Amino acid sequence: MSAPRMAALPRFLVNGLPGDRVSVTDRGLAYGDGLFETIRVEQGRAGLLEQHLRRLALGASALALPVDLAQLRNELEAAAAELQRGLLKLTITRGPAGRGYAIPAQVEPTRILQLSSLPDYPSANAAEGVRLFPCATRLGHQPLLAGIKHLNRLEQVLARSEWQDPSYAEGLLLDIHDRPIECTMSNLFLRLDERWVTPSLTLCGVRGVMRDYLMDRLAAEGEPVIERPVSSDELLMSAEVFCCNSVYGVWPVVELAGHRWSIGVHTRQAQRLAEQVIS
Amino acid sequence: MSAPRMAALPRFLVNGLPGDRVSVTDRGLAYGDGLFETIRVEQGRAGLLEQHLRRLALGASALALPVDLAQLRNELEAAAAELQRGLLKLTITRGPAGRGYAIPAQVEPTRILQLSSLPDYPSANAAEGVRLFPCATRLGHQPLLAGIKHLNRLEQVLARSEWQDPSYAEGLLLDIHDRPIECTMSNLFLRLDERWVTPSLTLCGVRGVMRDYLMDRLAAEGEPVIERPVSSDELLMSAEVFCCNSVYGVWPVVELAGHRWSIGVHTRQAQRLAEQVIS
Incomplete structure (x- = not known):
């Protein structure tokens, strides 16, 4: 079975869809209102995935940021399988909103997945x-x-x-x-x-x-x-x-x-x- | 002379052009690596513009962020003239970059201008x-x-x-x-x-x-x-x-x-x- 030809790295998913742009009103950009995780992928598997998800959940709790951990897990596992070897960066923000620090009544978080190659640190x-x-x-x-x-x-x-x-x-x-x-x-x-x-x-x-x-x-x-x-x-x-x-x-x-x-x-x-x- | 019909507020300029999206790789989003100013506009003039630009320059110096103050001043004055009355929010970030905290050798800052109406605080x-x-x-x-x-x-x-x-x-x-x-x-x-x-x-x-x-x-x-x-x-x-x-x-x-x-x-x-x- 031959592997499918993959698009060049890095590539991006925004809210589960291919894309590399977010709204200028995103609170991640306005206030740094969000979280991220950088995950190593080997043999199609996201390393220390449970630990990454646990830290993400702790951070989401501290920021009162609604996150769907089951959805994130599915997307990370799928991206890891596609990437096979490399780095997954997950960013989750409080999403687009009007001006001002107050958290809007209706929050729709933005999730960004970046698939890239491993950094080339000297051995x-x-x-x-x-x-x-x-x-x-x-x-x-x-x-x-x-x-x-x-x-x-x-x-x-x-x-x-x-x-x-x-x-x-x-x-x-x-x-x-x-x-x-x-x-x-x-x-x-x-x-x-x-x-x-x-x-x-x-x-x-x-x-x-x-x-x-x-x-x-x-x-x-x-x-x-x-x-x-x-x-x-x-x-x-x-x-x-x-x-x-x-x-x-x-x-x-x-x-x-x-x-x-x-x-x-x-x-x-x-x-x-x-x-x-x-x- | 009748005033031209204006597009609905809020509206946005990214790097001087109409647009409301930025790259997911922008360091403003990744690390909150940038600055902002919120400026009141009355009678087509940006209030306390010198003070806003001075604070921006101080922040840019602290973050070693290259900013073109003359360009920003021109864009703010033009936007204020267009807005006549309202709020200008200027965001300036260290722009798109690869992963990692290190500042890239070549920085191209992102500037975002948001034109909106005044907040409706009770008198x-x-x-x-x-x-x-x-x-x-x-x-x-x-x-x-x-x-x-x-x-x-x-x-x-x-x-x-x-x-x-x-x-x-x-x-x-x-x-x-x-x-x-x-x-x-x-x-x-x-x-x-x-x-x-x-x-x-x-x-x-x-x-x-x-x-x-x-x-x-x-x-x-x-x-x-x-x-x-x-x-x-x-x-x-x-x-x-x-x-x-x-x-x-x-x-x-x-x-x-x-x-x-x-x-x-x-x-x-x-x-x-x-x-x-x-x-």
């Missing part, structure tokens, strides 16, 4: 580790929005614009109290006193689905992960450090502002767990 | 004053974005969704340290010890153009406005309180959570100054 990132750029941009505290992958992402845009040097694969973000929280597109794990610690995300930061998955899997392997506030000193004192997301898995961190780490066995263990769901 | 708001809803949503601190009218407005969306009762014309927003900052779409002025005080906006809040204008004009009339952090107790102790923006001018505040204020002569003075530029 050395996973094998030999990455350097982190120390971002000056600080994450503000907003407990109502912390953890959620919403469309208000100017902090990440500002932080990511701080470096162009490709020898930095990621940038470290501290919060306004100078505590390490995450990287611009990843979460952070630290090996402290023979245990994994990950910064708590109750005041800022995005709760990555790979972070959730690794916390579950590491606990099941006898390595429970402690979620708590972390200081910069603790980060530097850590025996191992890695960053992770659901697209690239785990990258060991080997350098930050002149400080160096070697790649330990515990990071390699986390990497193997991640590879089980992203390949 | 009693200005004449008899308004009640403020005490919002539970707190403004997070982010000095890099404070003051700017950017497209990351989920805090305002959440705050405005807290009440539906139309007897509240506006909602009061405190910051995460419980200090009064502004209202959901307006700034705040308090009469304390025979002087006007307005909350400083270095950590959060939007620097309204009417606030800037009133600070200038009141100073010129021998009433300099002090810009500093304000406590909730000070708000309640104030002799007069008003909120203001460039669309409705000045609304005296007469009630908040059971506390009542009367409308004083100093508020009426500010109201007259505002009316000089919005009517």
Whole structure:
């Protein structure tokens, strides 16, 4: 059976139909009033789909955004089957509306699905580790929005614009109290006193689905992960450090502002767990 | 000379051409990566245009967003002449781009102009004053974005969704340290010890153009406005309180959570100054 010829990537679906335009009155554009998920697809399957849908549901609840999870699941599974290998980006907004912050009585969310190829990260990132750029941009505290992958992402845009040097694969973000929280597109794990610690995300930061998955899997392997506030000193004192997301898995961190780490066995263990769901 | 028949409102221009759609890849939609201004038009003129353009330039500088202010001024003046009376909303984003937070090497901003009629606020708001809803949503601190009218407005969306009762014309927003900052779409002025005080906006809040204008004009009339952090107790102790923006001018505040204020002569003075530029 020959595979059907596919249209070029990226391609887009808006509300289930081919199309790449939305109304200028969409509240996603006006206020960043919406959510998104970026999902890795391998062998026609959307990786960590349950975790992505669970985070989407949490965000939708926080924003009081009506979403049809069964419909989204069907569309994501169909798009993953079509894509076979690549990236699915789902954006869901509160849809078109009149001017003003008040949520309209009748909300018709807009859902946008982007099918694209996988980013071409150097394979050395996973094998030999990455350097982190120390971002000056600080994450503000907003407990109502912390953890959620919403469309208000100017902090990440500002932080990511701080470096162009490709020898930095990621940038470290501290919060306004100078505590390490995450990287611009990843979460952070630290090996402290023979245990994994990950910064708590109750005041800022995005709760990555790979972070959730690794916390579950590491606990099941006898390595429970402690979620708590972390200081910069603790980060530097850590025996191992890695960053992770659901697209690239785990990258060991080997350098930050002149400080160096070697790649330990515990990071390699986390990497193997991640590879089980992203390949 | 008879006026030409105008198309129904609202109508839209995208990059100078009639149209009401933008690409789903626009960074305004993806990350709220952009700015906006809402401008009142009377007698074919855009009110406080210099102040609006100045704030836009400040925001563009903070976001490193390339904007052509001369072009924007021309388009706003032409649209105001066409509209004669109503509201112009200008949105400017970092334009379409590939996936990821990094700013592309070549940025082509998207500019969207919305021409609409004036909102139909009750005339009693200005004449008899308004009640403020005490919002539970707190403004997070982010000095890099404070003051700017950017497209990351989920805090305002959440705050405005807290009440539906139309007897509240506006909602009061405190910051995460419980200090009064502004209202959901307006700034705040308090009469304390025979002087006007307005909350400083270095950590959060939007620097309204009417606030800037009133600070200038009141100073010129021998009433300099002090810009500093304000406590909730000070708000309640104030002799007069008003909120203001460039669309409705000045609304005296007469009630908040059971506390009542009367409308004083100093508020009426500010109201007259505002009316000089919005009517």
